[in-house]
Amino acid sequence: MSGISYSEILKLVAPEMLVSLAALAVLAIDLLVMREAPQRYRFWTGAAFAGLGCGLAIAWLLAMNPPPHSMSAGLSLLQGTYADDVLVRLVKVALLVMTLFTLAISMESNFTDHIGEYLALILLATVGMMFLVSSENLLMVFISLELTSLSLYILTAFNKRNVESAEAALKYFLFGGMSAAFTLFGLSLVYGLAGSIQFSEIYSKLHAAKIDTLLLAAIVMTVIGFGFKIAAVPFHLWAPDAYQGAPTPSAAFIASGSKVASFFIFAKLMMQAFAGAEGNGAWRHFTPGWLPVVATVAACSMLLGNLAAIVQGNVKRLLAYSAIAHAGYALLGLLSNSQQGMSSLIYYIVTYGLTVLGAFGVVAIVEERTGDASISSFAGLGRRQPLLGLCMMVFMLSLAGIPPLAGFFGKFYLFTAAIGAGKDMGMLWLVIFAIAMSAVSLYYYLQVLKQIYVVPAVEDSRPIVVPVSSRIILSLLALVVVVLGCAPELLLGRLITAIKLASHQ
Amino acid sequence: MGITFAIIAALTLVSAIAAMSLRNLVHCALSLAVTFAGIAAMYLQLDAQFVGFAQILVYIGAVAILIVFAILLTRSSETPQPVISRSWIMGIVIALAVFGVLTKVILSSSIAQRELPAKPAPTVRQIGDQLMTRYVLPLEAIGLLLTAATIGAVIIAMHDKKGRGDGGQNVNSTPSRAEAHQHADETHNLIT
Amino acid sequence: MHIPLEHYLIVSGILFSLGLLGVIMRRNLLVIYMCLELMLNAANLALVAMSRFNDNLNGQIMVFFIITVAAAEVSVGLALIVALYRKRQTAHVEDLTTMKN
Numbered sequence: 001m002s003g004i005s006y007s008e009i010l011k012l013v014a015p016e017m018l019v020s021l022a023a024l025a026v027l028a029i030d031l032l033v034m035r036e037a038p039q040r041y042r043f044w045t046g047a048a049f050a051g052l053g054c055g056l057a058i059a060w061l062l063a064m065n066p067p068p069h070s071m072s073a074g075l076s077l078l079q080g081t082y083a084d085d086v087l088v089r090l091v092k093v094a095l096l097v098m099t100l101f102t103l104a105i106s107m108e109s110n111f112t113d114h115i116g117e118y119l120a121l122i123l124l125a126t127v128g129m130m131f132l133v134s135s136e137n138l139l140m141v142f143i144s145l146e147l148t149s150l151s152l153y154i155l156t157a158f159n160k161r162n163v164e165s166a167e168a169a170l171k172y173f174l175f176g177g178m179s180a181a182f183t184l185f186g187l188s189l190v191y192g193l194a195g196s197i198q199f200s201e202i203y204s205k206l207h208a209a210k211i212d213t214l215l216l217a218a219i220v221m222t223v224i225g226f227g228f229k230i231a232a233v234p235f236h237l238w239a240p241d242a243y244q245g246a247p248t249p250s251a252a253f254i255a256s257g258s259k260v261a262s263f264f265i266f267a268k269l270m271m272q273a274f275a276g277a278e279g280n281g282a283w284r285h286f287t288p289g290w291l292p293v294v295a296t297v298a299a300c301s302m303l304l305g306n307l308a309a310i311v312q313g314n315v316k317r318l319l320a321y322s323a324i325a326h327a328g329y330a331l332l333g334l335l336s337n338s339q340q341g342m343s344s345l346i347y348y349i350v351t352y353g354l355t356v357l358g359a360f361g362v363v364a365i366v367e368e369r370t371g372d373a374s375i376s377s378f379a380g381l382g383r384r385q386p387l388l389g390l391c392m393m394v395f396m397l398s399l400a401g402i403p404p405l406a407g408f409f410g411k412f413y414l415f416t417a418a419i420g421a422g423k424d425m426g427m428l429w430l431v432i433f434a435i436a437m438s439a440v441s442l443y444y445y446l447q448v449l450k451q452i453y454v455v456p457a458v459e460d461s462r463p464i465v466v467p468v469s470s471r472i473i474l475s476l477l478a479l480v481v482v483v484l485g486c487a488p489e490l491l492l493g494r495l496i497t498a499i500k501l502a503s504h505q
Numbered sequence: 506m507g508i509t510f511a512i513i514a515a516l517t518l519v520s521a522i523a524a525m526s527l528r529n530l531v532h533c534a535l536s537l538a539v540t541f542a543g544i545a546a547m548y549l550q551l552d553a554q555f556v557g558f559a560q561i562l563v564y565i566g567a568v569a570i571l572i573v574f575a576i577l578l579t580r581s582s583e584t585p586q587p588v589i590s591r592s593w594i595m596g597i598v599i600a601l602a603v604f605g606v607l608t609k610v611i612l613s614s615s616i617a618q619r620e621l622p623a624k625p626a627p628t629v630r631q632i633g634d635q636l637m638t639r640y641v642l643p644l645e646a647i648g649l650l651l652t653a654a655t656i657g658a659v660i661i662a663m664h665d666k667k668g669r670g671d672g673g674q675n676v677n678s679t680p681s682r683a684e685a686h687q688h689a690d691e692t693h694n695l696i697t
Numbered sequence: 698m699h700i701p702l703e704h705y706l707i708v709s710g711i712l713f714s715l716g717l718l719g720v721i722m723r724r725n726l727l728v729i730y731m732c733l734e735l736m737l738n739a740a741n742l743a744l745v746a747m748s749r750f751n752d753n754l755n756g757q758i759m760v761f762f763i764i765t766v767a768a769a770e771v772s773v774g775l776a777l778i779v780a781l782y783r784k785r786q787t788a789h790v791e792d793l794t795t796m797k798n
Contacts, residue, residue, distance in 0.1 A: 009641065020649055027656075081642045117656050124653045131646055139759050143643045146766045147650040150773060154657030157777060166661075166781045167793050173774055174729060178720060181736035184763065185713055188740050188756070192616055192706075192747035197755045214614035217606060510700045514708045521712055525719035525732055537731050540712075544738050547705065551749040556760045560741075563764050568734065568771045575775040576727055579782040596721030604714035611706045621699045622752040631754055632761065640758055647765055654769035662776040664783075 012082060014064075015057040015092060016130050022053020023123035030116025039110055046119040047103045053123065054096045054103075061089045061096075080136035080198040087498040088134045091264050094350045095133070098257040098357060099126045104473045105361045106249035109368070111159040118158055122253060125151035129261035136272070138187045138197040141265060145183070145229070148258055149176050155250040156242055168245025175228060175238035183225025189218035190273075199273040207276035211289065215277055219290045222269070223297060229262035231320075232327045233300035240312075243320035248367060251316060252360030255323055256353035263327075263349045267334050267342060270294070278337060294331055295430060301328030302437040309444045315363050316373045318444060319356065322399060325441060326352055329434055332414045336421035339503065343495040344417045348410035350491065351398070351484050355407060358477035359395040361470070362388055369464050375448060380457025385464040387471055389452045394478040398485065400445040401438050405485040411438065413492070510550060517543030530576045538569040555629045705746035712739035726778050726788045730771075737767055 010017065026046045034042045102122060112118055128147030135141050153176060157169030191197055193215055194205040206215065228235035243251045270290050278289045305325030312318040330352070333345025363373050365388065370377040382389035398407035415434065418427040484491055520543065523536035541564040548557035636644055712735055719732030741760045748756025782788050 006641075013642065013645075078642060079639045081640065114660050117660050121653060121656060124649055127649055128646070131642070139640065139755070139762060140643050140646070142759070143646045143650065143762055143766065146770070147646055147653065150650060150657065150770060151653045153773060153777070154653065154661065157657075157661050157780070160780075163781075163784050166777060166784060169661075170726070170777045170781055171793065173777055174720075174726075174733070177730070177733040177770065177774070178736070181713070181716070181733060181740060184737065184740035185743065188743040188747060188759075191744065191756055191759070192702075192751065193614075195751040195753065197759065212614050212616070213610040214616055217610045507700060510704065514704070518708065518711055518715075521715050521735055524735065525715050525723070525728075530725065530727055533728055533731060537734065540735065541738065544742055547708075547742060548745050550700075551705070551745050553745045553749065553757050553760075556741075556745060556757050556764070559761055559764050563768050564734075564738075567768055571771055571775055572727065572731060575778055578779050579727070579788045593722045596718050599721060600714045600718035603717055604710060607710035607713070608707060611703055611710060616702060616706075616750075619702050619750050621701075621750060625749075625752070628754060628757065632758055635754060635758055636761075640762075643762055647762060650766065651769050654773050658772040658776040661773065661780050 009078070009082075012084060015060050015096075016127050018057045018060065019053050019096075019123050019127050019130065022050055022056075023120040023127070025053070026050050026123065027116045027120040030119075034116075039113075039115070042115045043107050043109075046115050047107050050103050050119045050123055051100055054100050054126070058093055058096045061093050080200065081140040082131075083134050083136045085498075085502040087495070087502040090494060090498050091133045091260065091346065091350075092130050094353075095126060095129050095257055095260060098253070098260065098353055099123070101354070101357050101361075101473065101477065102249055102253045102257065104469070105252055105357065105364055106247075108467055108470055109247065109249060109364060111161065111247045114158070118155070121151045121155050125155065125253065126257065129257055132261045133264050135265065136199040136268070138191065138199075138202075141269065142180075142184065142187065145262070145265075146180065148261065149180070149229075152250070152254055152258060155253065156246040158250060159247045162245070164245035165247065166245075168242045172238050172242040172246075175235060179225045179228030179235055181225075182221045182228075186218045186221030186223075186225060189214055189221070193218070199269070202273040203275055206274065211277050216288050219274060219277065220293055223290065223293050226262065226266045226269075227297055230259060230266065230327045230330075231324050232297045232331065233304055233324065234297065236301065236304070236324045236327075239324060240308075240317045240320040243323070244314055244316045244373075248316070248360055248364035248373075251319075252357050252364075255319065255356045255360065259323070259327075260346075260349050260353050263330060263334075263345065267345055270334060271337060271342065291335060291337065295335055295427075298328045298331035298335065299430060299433060301325060301331070302434055303328075306437045306440045306444075309441065312444070313376075314372075314374050315378065315448060316360075318375070318448070319359060319363070322441065322444070323356070325437065326399070329411060329414060329438075332418040332427070332430060332434060335427055335430065336417040338417065338421055339496075339499050340413075341417040341421060343492060343499050344410070344413035346495055347488070347492050348414050351406035351410050351481065354477060354484075355395050355398045355481050358391060358474055358481065359399070361474050361477065362392045362395070365464070365466055365470060375451050376455075376458075378448060378451040379455040381451070381464070382453040384457060384462065385466060387475065388464065388466060391474045391478040392452060393449055394481055396445040396448055398481045400442045403485075404482065406481045406488070407485070409485055409488045413488075510547075513543050513546045513550070517547070531573065534569060534572045534576060537572070538565050541565050541569060552625055552628070554627065555632050702746055702750045706743055709739045709742040709746070712736075712742065724789045726781075726790060729790065730774055730778070734767065734771075737763065 026049045029049060030042060030046050034045055099122065125148050128144045128151060131144035132148060135144055153169050153173045156172050157166050159165035190202060193212060194202040196202055224234055231239040274290050278291045301324050305321050305328060309318050309321035312321060330345055330349050333341045333348060366377060367373040398405035401407045401411045415431050418431050421427055517540050520536040520539035524533050524540055527533045527536065541560060545557045545560040548560060716732045716735030716739060720729050723729055741763055744756040744760050748754060778788060
């Protein structure tokens with residue numbers, strides 16, 4: 001048990017440390033110094049410090065080389081509670097970028113007086129996500145999932161002037177508790193079978209043995225639990241209410257950052273720890289394992305998400321149901337169970353996160369100016385605020401998967417990865433289904449655009465005033481979506497090399 | 506041994522059924538405390554002294570008590586309406602299905618034949634060792650989690666006084682601060 | 698005479714199902730929360746039993762962490778329930794219908 005060096009561990013987790021320190025600093029500065037200042041200055045100062053922390057963490061992640069796996073004594077001692085490789089770092093950078101955008105979106109809002117606490121919780125949730133993506137140990141997965149979820153429940157409840165906020169948080173909380181119980185029961189069975197909580201050891205134990213029926217039950221329960229986190233069908237019910245009731249920046253963060261982190265760890269758990277218990281999800285070749293379970297979840301999510309989104313009258317609810325559908329598409333990357341699948345999954349979910357952040361950014365402004373987020377309040381936006389309308393168009397079309405945008409390439413790579421997986425295109429049935437469902441989804445995205453560009457504003461057609469900072473941020477996000485669509489290699493190329501490097505270690 | 510286990514298990518399950526089905530919420534909470542105690546007894550039977558006592562301290566000493574407080578605060582022990590929701594048929598079907606499947610897989614699994622290893626030496630010291638070495642990062646993450654929970658519980662339960670406008674956040678800061686401290690204390694008691 | 702692992706696991710399975718039943722069936726938020734705790738405890742029991750039979754401490758350490766997390770969660774959850782009660786004077790699931798289309 002000797003030979004552990006805390007300073008080495010501290011150096012390892014420096015990015016997480018920086019972000020947690022930033023959280024505490026924001027809290028302290030807001031409570032001690034800025035208490036008397038006007039709301040807006042408090043938000044700006046807090047966000048500046050929070051952004052500084054995230055920026056430093058990004059710089060650290062990009063500048064320092066990850067230690068080679070075999071050389072680091074600290075890493076092996078930590079039993080997989082902290083994995084560090086190029087891929088993990090890339091995902092962490094993506095998470096931090098999303099946090100930065102979330103901070104930027106929330107800067108102009110005025111739903112709470114507790115600004116320091118709000119920003120600190122965003123940062124703590126980010127730390128949870130960062131720990132989550134670098135864990136290869138069931139215990140650490142659980143703890144960091146809980147850290148993230150708990151912070152997000154609180155962020156959902158932050159608008160105390162609105163009953164919906166508390167109600168949404170409570171629903172989110174109860175479903176979250178249920179999913180935690182399911183995940184935990186599943187993981188406890190895995191631990192019982194494998195005798196270890198480290199991914200690599202679980203793999204080596206389960207790989208050799210014949211698939212136990214108990215393992216199947218464990219897998220189903222774990223998938224159910226994670227299905228909640230990624231808002232896939234059996235536990236999706238929280239998503240529409242949480243998205244609608246939560247303050248818009250919180251909803252944006254739930255839809256982007258937490259999605260990316262949970263998808264990544266879900267994929268890692270399935271592909272690393274449960275490799276050897278895949279089964280087969282190909283049409284008419286079903287054999288038990290996690291693939292058919294995930295395939296069912298994916299199909300149900302796509303069907304239900306898209307169909308329910310059509311009838312929504314509130315844009316936040318619409319985005320929630322579309323999130324359920326997108327979780328279904330993204331699961332295709334997991335189903336292809338290959339390096340190509342992993343890279344397409346990460347590309348898809350990161351671009352999706354950025355797009356949905358932008359969409360929520362627009363919704364936040366419109367909601368604040370017109371009082372609600374129903375589709376009809378977007379009427380005439382194209383004329384009242386052309387830039388905002390244009391940004392929303394980019395985001396909606398990217399979500400729908402229209403060619404030059406990131407959403408299209410994301411779907412394209414996912415579908416090719418899924419078709420290429422396994423023997424004789426076993427996943428083809430699901431890909432065809434996904435393409436059909438994408439066509440359906442075009443309808444409701446166009447409904448929003450129709451309001452923006454075709455329907456004239458009813459009573460109030462004055463231009464909407466938008467602060468310069470928000471304009472810059474939203475245009476930046478739209479630009480990212482366009483650029484990643486036109487030049488997907490920028491991200492995808494890095495992902496592919498990172499995955500290759502990580503798998504060699 | 507066998508009889509002790511049977512008694513403890515029966516007590517745990519009966520009180521769990523009571524906690525789930527009784528009408529009066531205070532009775533529910535008390536049955537829940539008995540369930541927690543039964544589970545703690547099983548931990549002790551499994552030679553897990555440390556978690557057994559942690560279970561008693563945290564679950565019975567804090568969680569159950571806090572639930573009783575919440576029941577009193579929300580006055581929900583007096584319930585005139587029906588206690589069972591309309592989806593009870595679905596509930597029974599799902600729960601029976603889960604129970605059936607679980608029992609079946611547990612009984613048919615290879616795990617059921619596992620032999621009991623020799624009685625381990627008291628484990629507290631080893632647990633402490635591992636917490637400070639292998640699992641030092643989860644310990645750190647737990648610290649952050651408790652911070653987040655403290656902040657959150659304070660913010661959520663804090664009274665935002667009526668008529669408190671957007672700009673006047675300083676007017677009532679003294680009482681809300683006091684309340685905040687009180688809640689923070691509560692949370693801390695819970696933790697320690 | 699010792700108790701086989703399956704006995705513990707079945708007790709834990711029954712507890713889990715009871716909790717699930719309560720979560721779906723009951724109307725009061727606090728009871729639902731209590732049933733969630735039952736489900737978590739079921740998982741804990743399984744972990745401790747497995748830890749004993751696997752002859753390593755990982756399961757127990759995990760339970761220690763889970764207990765801590767549960768304590769943190771209960772403070773937030775009950776704060777939410779109390780806050781909602783103040784606003785709506787209700788602690789019933791079926792009254793949570795502000796957001797419907």
